[in-house]
Amino acid sequence: MRRLFLAAALVLAPAAAHAFAKSPTLDLTPGPNGLVRCAAPRVSADEAISVQDRLDHAHGRASGTTFRLTIPIAFHVITCGGQGNVPQSQIDAQVRALNDAYRQAGFSFTLASVDRTDNCQWFSNVTGPGVEKKMKQALAIDPAHRLNVYTADLGHNLLGWAYYPQSLPEGDALHGVVIHYATLPGGTLAPYNLGGTLQHETGHYLGLYHTFQGGCTAPGDYCDDTPFEAGPAFGCPEGRNTCAQPGDDPIHDYMDYTDDACYTLFTTQQALRMQDIVTVYRPSLFTTTAAAMAAASSPFATLPATGAARPGAVAFAGAWPNPFADETMLRFALPKAAHVTLELSDVAGRRVAVLLDGELTAGEQSVALHADGLRPGMYFAALRTGSTVISRAVVLAP
Numbered sequence: 001m002r003r004l005f006l007a008a009a010l011v012l013a014p015a016a017a018h019a020f021a022k023s024p025t026l027d028l029t030p031g032p033n034g035l036v037r038c039a040a041p042r043v044s045a046d047e048a049i050s051v052q053d054r055l056d057h058a059h060g061r062a063s064g065t066t067f068r069l070t071i072p073i074a075f076h077v078i079t080c081g082g083q084g085n086v087p088q089s090q091i092d093a094q095v096r097a098l099n100d101a102y103r104q105a106g107f108s109f110t111l112a113s114v115d116r117t118d119n120c121q122w123f124s125n126v127t128g129p130g131v132e133k134k135m136k137q138a139l140a141i142d143p144a145h146r147l148n149v150y151t152a153d154l155g156h157n158l159l160g161w162a163y164y165p166q167s168l169p170e171g172d173a174l175h176g177v178v179i180h181y182a183t184l185p186g187g188t189l190a191p192y193n194l195g196g197t198l199q200h201e202t203g204h205y206l207g208l209y210h211t212f213q214g215g216c217t218a219p220g221d222y223c224d225d226t227p228f229e230a231g232p233a234f235g236c237p238e239g240r241n242t243c244a245q246p247g248d249d250p251i252h253d254y255m256d257y258t259d260d261a262c263y264t265l266f267t268t269q270q271a272l273r274m275q276d277i278v279t280v281y282r283p284s285l286f287t288t289t290a291a292a293m294a295a296a297s298s299p300f301a302t303l304p305a306t307g308a309a310r311p312g313a314v315a316f317a318g319a320w321p322n323p324f325a326d327e328t329m330l331r332f333a334l335p336k337a338a339h340v341t342l343e344l345s346d347v348a349g350r351r352v353a354v355l356l357d358g359e360l361t362a363g364e365q366s367v368a369l370h371a372d373g374l375r376p377g378m379y380f381a382a383l384r385t386g387s388t389v390i391s392r393a394v395v396l397a398p
Contacts, residue, residue: 102199106275
């Protein structure tokens with residue numbers, strides 16, 4: 001029997017640092033179309049033992065309890081000019097696809113915020129030296145309590161990556177998932193355009209290996225109910241069987257490399273493993289559920305619900321939370337596509353920052369405001385589009 005342990009399959013950008021191995025060997029296996037499903041470094045035996053030892057000594061979930069966890073998502077859309085500016089409808093569809101995949105495992109996801117950043121270097125060179133770190137330090141929202149998702153054109157034919165739960169402190173800005181913008185439902189990277197990339201990478205974020213981890217050699221992916229698999233499967237090859245052990249290859253598992261349309265399941269052991277990993281390595285996520293539920297009564301509730309009809313006029317809900325300490329979100333909605341500027345000024349009317357200046361699609365939008373470089377006190381955020389100007393007070397707490 002394969003021994004269960006909680007070492008997550010980190011999907012790592014080539015330039016990123018690994019917590020255990022100084023120079024991890026990356027698995028950049030391309031599919032028949034040349035696209036790389038994800039880049040997962042091989043995990044050393046020492047790392048596996050270290051993770052398992054911590055799990056063995058941790059106080060896990062009480063036997064017989066029902067696991068339920070809602071994880072808020074901070075969605076960051078990186079663009080270059082108009083390229084990569086995915087509409088809200090695709091983001092909504094992606095969150096639905098994520099919930100469809102993880103519901104039976106006890107996880108659900110709610111869209112907490114969306115921000116859009118026009119930065120061509122981040123968009124097309126995120127794997128360059130120091131680029132990912134700089135991008136995430138600028139945009140990440142509370143990584144200990146939220147799943148931060150970034151969309152861009154990743155380069156090198158990569159579709160996505162994520163970080164091990166144990167690889168960094170919970171609040172480190174590098175945590176989160178980076179995916180190619182064209183993998184969202186309705187994107188152009190068929191057959192990986194039904195949302196399967198975020199489904200797959202979130203499995204790594206929550207601690208799962210690929211199903212073909214270790215090939216036909218025990219302990220494989222450390223889940224007893226996923227049959228051994230010699231290597232990644234592509235397409236949807238029914239009846240594929242590459243190992244002598246019982247069972248056909250788990251081609252329908254979200255942690256294989258098959259087409260999005262082939263993905264249908266996580267196994268029972270995979271679900272338990274994700275639950276245990278979160279309990280041990282991402283415990284702060286458990287403190288976010290109440291906050292996510294409370295969001296329905298926030299000032300944001302005055303805006304159209306995500307995916308709802310467009311508003312009849314420009315709506316600016318202002319900041320939430322307000323007052324804020326580290327970061328807040330400025331949320332607004334547009335009745336139609338428009339050029340929008342969002343500026344922050346102090347009480348004397350001096351402009352402090354330009355938070356947004358560009359073309360946006362119709363519907364709900366969010367922009368992050370970070371406290372870095374700001375003194376405590378009152379500020380005013382002015383939203384301008386066409387002849388409409390709406391101002392809202394924002395307070396940075398001492």
